[in-house]
Amino acid sequence: MTMLPSFRAVITRLNADKLQATPHVVPQPGLLRSVMGDDAFLAALDERRRWIAANCEGSFQFADLRDSKGKLKGMLYKFADRNEAFSFRMYF
Numbered sequence: 001m002t003m004l005p006s007f008r009a010v011i012t013r014l015n016a017d018k019l020q021a022t023p024h025v026v027p028q029p030g031l032l033r034s035v036m037g038d039d040a041f042l043a044a045l046d047e048r049r050r051w052i053a054a055n056c057e058g059s060f061q062f063a064d065l066r067d068s069k070g071k072l073k074g075m076l077y078k079f080a081d082r083n084e085a086f087s088f089r090m091y092f
Helices: 006-022 038-055 082-091
Strands: 023-027 060-066 074-077
Touching: 023 060, 023 082, 038 082, 074 082
Parallel strands: none
Antiparallel strands: 023 074, 060 074
16 A cells, blocks of 8 residues: 555655754763663663653653664653753753
8 A cells, every 4th residue: 555645755854844843952862772681771761761751841752762773772851941951951
């Protein structure tokens, strides 16, 4: 099944809008299940989720952090608010 060109354009635009809405990026290299193990990785993600819930009002996203060759390097957190991104970076 192929996507209609107009639907693909809408999806592309929505993704671009989300990226533009969260321009403040905080990389978290090494935040990997394969490096940390299941329990530590899940605890670290939960700690970050709880911190965001308690300290952020603006929108945020997270994604995989990859190097130039596409290799997974960690997690990438993106925030709408510069101060929230700075606080997150200082805390973690």
